[in-house]
Amino acid sequence: MSTLFTPFQQAKIRFRNRLGMSPMCMYTAVDGQANSWHLAHYVSRAQGGAGLILMEATAVSPEGRISPGDLGLYHDNQIEPLVNINQMIHEQDCISGVQLAHAGRKAGHAKPWQGNAALYAPDWPWNRLAPSAMPFDEGEPMPRAMTEEDIDRLKTAFVDATCRARQAGFRLLEIHAAHGYLFHEFLSPLSNLRTDSYGGSFENRIRFLLQVIHAVRAEWPAEFPLWVRISASDWTSGGWSLAESIALAKRLKIEGVDLIDVSSGGNVAGAQIPIAPGYQVAFSEAIRKEAEVATATVGLITDASQAERILSDGKADVVLLGRPLLQNPYLPQSWAKELEAELPLPKQYLRGW
Ligand SMILES: Cc1cc2nc3c(=O)[nH]c(=O)nc-3n(C[C@H](O)[C@H](O)[C@H](O)COP(=O)(O)O)c2cc1C
Numbered sequence: 001m002s003t004l005f006t007p008f009q010q011a012k013i014r015f016r017n018r019l020g021m022s023p024m025c026m027y028t029a030v031d032g033q034a035n036s037w038h039l040a041h042y043v044s045r046a047q048g049g050a051g052l053i054l055m056e057a058t059a060v061s062p063e064g065r066i067s068p069g070d071l072g073l074y075h076d077n078q079i080e081p082l083v084n085i086n087q088m089i090h091e092q093d094c095i096s097g098v099q100l101a102h103a104g105r106k107a108g109h110a111k112p113w114q115g116n117a118a119l120y121a122p123d124w125p126w127n128r129l130a131p132s133a134m135p136f137d138e139g140e141p142m143p144r145a146m147t148e149e150d151i152d153r154l155k156t157a158f159v160d161a162t163c164r165a166r167q168a169g170f171r172l173l174e175i176h177a178a179h180g181y182l183f184h185e186f187l188s189p190l191s192n193l194r195t196d197s198y199g200g201s202f203e204n205r206i207r208f209l210l211q212v213i214h215a216v217r218a219e220w221p222a223e224f225p226l227w228v229r230i231s232a233s234d235w236t237s238g239g240w241s242l243a244e245s246i247a248l249a250k251r252l253k254i255e256g257v258d259l260i261d262v263s264s265g266g267n268v269a270g271a272q273i274p275i276a277p278g279y280q281v282a283f284s285e286a287i288r289k290e291a292e293v294a295t296a297t298v299g300l301i302t303d304a305s306q307a308e309r310i311l312s313d314g315k316a317d318v319v320l321l322g323r324p325l326l327q328n329p330y331l332p333q334s335w336a337k338e339l340e341a342e343l344p345l346p347k348q349y350l351r352g353w
Pocket of ligand 1: 022023024025026056057099176178179229263298299300301320321322323324
């Protein structure tokens with residue numbers, strides 16, 4: 001019997017299987033609003049059999065977008081276009097979740113197919129915000145070190161976006177604290193040089209994230225799961241480490257976080273990452289065992305038996321797929337066949353298979 005296709009329960013939410021779509025920016029929103037691209041893209045992956053659609057990094061404020069094409073939940077007019085998408089995903093017996101994000105010093109870049117370069121006024125009229133005035137890399141924009149007022153404003157922005165996510169019909173919320181974006185910048189001693197209560201010690205570096213999680217958990221309904229994506233390592237000596245990730249995971253669990261979505265890297269330009277099949281699974285396994293919290297694993301998981309083994313060996317509770325689901329929305333159907341598991345097709349397609 002396949003573990004990958006065994007239902008999974010968190011809070012009041014039942015996932016039909018343990019194979020989810022990893023958040024992936026589509027760079028296609030206009031003023032943060034979803035459109036027919038997002039409808040077709042996300043709903044087709046739900047039709048393809050994923051148990052969870054985790055929508056792309058969705059900004060809590062305009063200056064927190066990675067690109068001008070990011071989704072946002074910083075304005076009430078961004079709610080309505082998501083309602084229909086979420087309803088259609090849920091009609092497929094698939095759970096729809098959203099990843100709330102602030103890109104920090106890595107905000108404000110052109111879309112990949114427009115060259116990825118940093119944008120400046122008038123195309124990007126906002127200051128980049130970060131724990132410390134330190135650019136991500138040579139030639140990258142200098143961010144402004146956040147004041148306590150900025151920190152308070154963003155806490156409110158995360159809570160307001162959480163409230164909009166609920167109104168939009170999402171049933172799972174993930175906070176993006178990975179990949180060198182704002183929260184990760186606070187966590188890592190390589191990007192956080194603050195001398196106030198938000199910098200220095202481990203306790204101080206995790207403070208901003210914990211405060212936001214505390215406030216978000218109070219707003220997000222108890223029956224819906226709250227997840228946090230972290231980078232388990234900066235892959236750089238002196239940087240954020242697996243040991244700190246385990247300690248953070250224990251604290252997040254106490255705050256009511258239901259699952260740690262374990263990725264890595266993104267905060268140090270030029271870090272040497274030993275990319276290989278399942279290269280982040282060991283981080284998930286360690287966090288799951290040491291912090292006794294549910295985990296998701298992601299990264300170069302490309303075949304059914306590999307995914308199945310990760311779960312049956314107890315190295316994660318959920319497998320997330322990124323690029324494989326860009327290539328083939330019906331991958332879960334193929335994998336279910338391969339693993340001889342039940343995965344009902346949309347009834348409209350029964351005659352095709
Ligand atoms: C086009 C693209 C966009 C991405 N956008 C995000 C994002 O919005 N949030 C995030 O946490 N990760 C993002 N990622 C990383 C993926 O979620 C995933 O962790 C990564 O691609 C590794 O998984 P894979 O090997 O299955 O693709 C993105 C990846 C791709 C390819």
